[in-house]
Amino acid sequence: MKVIFFPFKSVMVLALSLVSCPASAANIEKGGDSIMGCTATLSGEIAPEDAAKLGTFMALEGWGTDYYSGKDRLCLNSPGGSYLAAVQISGVLNDLGIGTAVAAGDRCESACAIIFMGGKRNGEAGHFWQDRVLNPDGILGFHAPRLTVGEGSYSESDLERAYEIALKSIGSLQRLKLNPHYEFPDSLFIEMLDVPSDSMRYIETVSDAAQWSIEVGPVSFPGGDPDELAKNACLNAQAMNLEYSIDQFEVPSPLFSTSRVNGSEHYFRTVPGFLFEGAYACVVRFELNQFDLPVGKRRLGWFLEFDVNSPEFLEQQHLWPFMLYPPSAALEDLD
Structure with missing residues (x-):
């Protein structure tokens, strides 16, 4: 049947x-x-x-x-x-x-x-x-x-x-x-x-894949401003958490309260209330050498959520390389 x-x-x-x-x-x-x-x-x-x-x-x-x-x-x-x-x-x-x-x-x-x-x-x-x-x-x-x-x-x-x-x-x-x-x-x-x-x-887009937890690869490191890459990672990770596109949310400016780059290691933390009032901060930590690993094993690091008033860990998820690209980017245009 x-x-x-x-x-x-x-x-x-x-x-x-x-x-x-x-x-x-x-x-x-x-x-x-x-x-x-x-x-x-x-x-x-x-x-x-x-x-x-x-x-x-x-x-x-x-x-x-x-x-x-x-x-x-x-x-x-x-x-x-x-x-x-x-x-x-x-x-x-x-x-x-x-x-x-x-x-x-x-x-x-x-x-x-x-x-x-x-x-x-x-x-x-x-x-x-x-x-x-x-x-x-x-x-x-x-x-x-x-x-x-x-x-x-x-x-x-x-x-x-x-x-x-x-x-x-x-x-x-x-x-x-x-x-x-x-x-x-x-x-x-x-x-x-x-x-x-x-x-x-x-x-069709980075946001489509991110919000439904679909890894896209292989992709190369997009280059550019590290703060912009971290912003993309936070937007795509939040889409994954919420299961829908975050295009309608206004991004705070300045976005990051902490921004640190040391060689291949990158660490960023957004201001509290990321994307909407009462939301948690977005913390991104990754190493660029993960781009050299085989498809399906590329984990740049972690996207972390912390409570605004407490350092206690709330949620953690993988950060895939494609998530450094803008949410609106077409998959067919990724390198």
Whole structure:
């Protein structure tokens, strides 16, 4: 049974089409784009049986058997396909700590984007972080499930059954999102469902990627004024925290109460109330030698939030190199 993307208003009609839309299976093979660090590649349309097929492949290759994950990453190049299979694959990758990537010139759209969001790396003592990397010249797109209408007439019981199946299909991703180790931002989920099936919401700017915790790489050091780079980092990190663009907020001037550069080490702290009253200060600390590390392992340092009146640590998150670029910068223009 195939569930493909659809708008909510077409829920019952879509469900009736689930049994009448066979898809050719995707190709799953060893190897992949070396720049993105891929050890295998999934390409082509995703079929219902591909979840089991990928599971067999991973078992034979020994994926997910190490205490610490991080050595395996799945490159994706697919126009989409089975919604339920994509949710299942995304969950398995997340559980095993397998990364995902979209290489330059490749595209991952529709159901494929659901798989992409499952990329994760497992660390010590239950720690984990997202490992999903989009090449600046790759394409990643989301939209609501597509409606495919089969010909024929349907009984009331057919419609009731169709409605149940459709609700369960959307619920499958929502249940996966309840897993605290699976990070699919709520704002992206809503955005995805709001995009008609004949359109696509592409990840096109630095702000798009930052607000939905999608790493973009490889990128080079942008150069320029260190204070400007730190400002970009704070704006993009705040977008990641809030899960939406921060374009509407006015940036204080002067922005930083502390600004220190010592060789490759950079440290900045904003004034209290960064972006809006009552907000925390933004603290950025990074080293530029991280640009030399492989894609997916480039962590410039940390974006930190501190309470305005207390030095106690509140929140910490990775600062990716692409976050030094302006939020409005197009990904295709990144070096």
